Amino acid sequence: MARTGRPKAVLELTADEREQLQRWARRATSAQALAMRSRIVLACAQGRSNTAVADDLGVSPQTVGKWRARFVQARLDGLADDPRPGRPSSITAEQVEDVVVATLESTPANATHWSRAKMAERTGLSRSSIGRIWKTFELKPHRAETFKLSNDPLxxxxxxxxxxxxxxxxxxxxxxxxxxxxxxxxxxxxxxTFPMMPGMPERATHxxxxxxxxxxxxxxxxxxxxxxxxxxxxxxxxxxxxxxxxxxxxxxxxxxxxxxxxxxxxxxxxxxxxxxxxxxxxxxxxxxxxxxxxxxxxxxxxxxxxxxxxxxxxxxxxxxxxxxxxxxxxxxxxxxxxxxxxxxxxxxxxxxxxxxxxxxxxx
CATH class of the missing domain: 3.30.420.10 (Ribonuclease H-like superfamily/Ribonuclease H)
Incomplete structure (x- = not known):
């Protein structure tokens, strides 16, 4: 008899879960990690194998299996990154999404960009929590780089x-x-110039x-x-x-x-x-x-x-x-x-x- 491998966890979505996953997956400015995990779950919910989903999305079958299992176990909250050792996180996936979307798609009143203090005031989360969320999704609102597009006809x-x-x-x-x-x-x-010393960098006049x-x-x-x-x-x-x-x-x-x-x-x-x-x-x-x-x-x-x-x-x-x-x-x-x-x-x-x-x- 041909081996079929370990049976996959059954993955079925509620209407609300499907709507939420589709929003995460199709928003152009969403963090790419969360968007990819959402696409994996949506594809798995169609009854496709891990290998087929992996080939279609350009990831490994192990990655597909991981997020399939995580979703079956913890639903939408399972798509967040693994918690670090210590006190369990009290921040929900919805709060994380709110911080990410607000950072990418809005600006605070009377300011050109978000700071940790302003985002903490808006969301009610601590400044350190805002910093961790931004670090996880590689968001740096305090930084800006310049560019100029070429107008060369050739x-x-x-x-x-x-x-x-x-x-x-x-x-x-x-x-x-x-x-x-x-x-x-x-x-x-x-x-x-004052030379570098232990505990003190080199110092030069401006x-x-x-x-x-x-x-x-x-x-x-x-x-x-x-x-x-x-x-x-x-x-x-x-x-x-x-x-x-x-x-x-x-x-x-x-x-x-x-x-x-x-x-x-x-x-x-x-x-x-x-x-x-x-x-x-x-x-x-x-x-x-x-x-x-x-x-x-x-x-x-x-x-x-x-x-x-x-x-x-x-x-x-x-x-x-x-x-x-x-x-x-x-x-x-x-x-x-x-x-x-x-x-x-x-x-x-x-x-x-x-x-x-x-x-x-x-x-």
Whole structure:
């Protein structure tokens, strides 16, 4: 006789439970964990097997079995996360849902975002309870990040072009992510910095004296992480052309050179176009407008800033440039390429979801 496995727990829904689960599952701004658990229970209530539900929703059969059993045992309250050891929680699933929905879909009176104190006052829960709920569902109303959507009419084509170079670089070629970190300031603190001590962090004055600026030109090799760099006191077409000449002298002559750059004006001047025409092994690829995140050298600039510039103390441009050269040399002694995993389709799909959320928020 064929084995059928352990029989599944019978799962039947009341009308009220079905309505509640459907609300949790279809609300676009619901916490994703609760929405997924609701979809699992709704699918199981159709009499389907754990394996079929798992295949349909993209989760493991064990996950389906877990939430099926939890719901059968505790109904809607069973879809909450496991309680921690200690005193049993007195917060119901309805209260958790109320906090999550209010955080995502409303703002307090006379304020732009929720604080723990304001949400505690609204719900009657403690501030620590509000904090735990927000942490569980990864909600951070105190934080906001800026963005700007590209208005480039060739956005899709450029994304496919640049991402294609990252994921499938041409044979017999080097791919270089190129940009300039302009106006890097030589800053000296107005008073000496107190060094770190046990129980006390390093302390530095908030004010400083400016001692001039320099501009760092960098070409990040996306294959091996090495960097070709140059420092110039000015940031014009002539300096960019000098940097291209240095790249030409550094990259072996038998290799084609694909440069990924943003839309800054110095990258598109007639002089640069003439130089590129005279060096046919070079191909310049532009990222879409307002899409610096697509250029890998920007991440490398972030490492430089975190390691050296953010807390540096330089009393001359010469000293600043010497430290930058030393840092770049140390990087090239142990280079680290960045592993690009997102396909162009992944990026465009995510952007599409963002646009739908923005458009939905405007109605």
């Amino acid at each position: 956005f899709v084509e450029k994304v496919f072009d640049v991402v294609g170079l990252y994921l499938n670089p041409p044979e017999g070629a080097v791919v270089l992510s190129v940009d300039e970190k302009s106006q890097v300031q030589a800053l000296a603190r107005s008073q000496p 004010d400083y004296v400016r001692h001039g600026t320099t501009s760092l030109f960098a070409a990040f090799n996306t294959a091996d992480g090495t960097v070709i760099s140059s420092l110039h006191r000015r940031h014009r077409t002539i300096e960019f052309k000098k940097f291209l000449t240095k790249i030409d002298a550094t990259v072996p002559a038998h290799l084609q050179v694909h440069l990924i750059a943003d839309n800054y004006g110095t990258h598109k001047t007639p002089a640069i176009k003439t130089w590129l025409a005279r060096h046919p092994r070079f191909t310049l690829h532009h990222t879409p407008t307002y899409s610096s995140w697509l250029n890998q050298v920007e991440r490398w600039f972030a490492y430089l800033t975190e390691d050296l510039l953010q807390r540096g103390d330089h009393r001359s441009v010469h000293a600043l440039e010497a430290d930058i050269r030393t840092w770049v040399k140390a990087w090239n002694d142990n280079p680290r390429p960045f592993i690009w995993t997102k396909t162009a389709e992944d990026i465009l799909e995510r952007l599409g979801r963002l646009l739908r959320r923005i458009n939905g928020a405007g109605h």
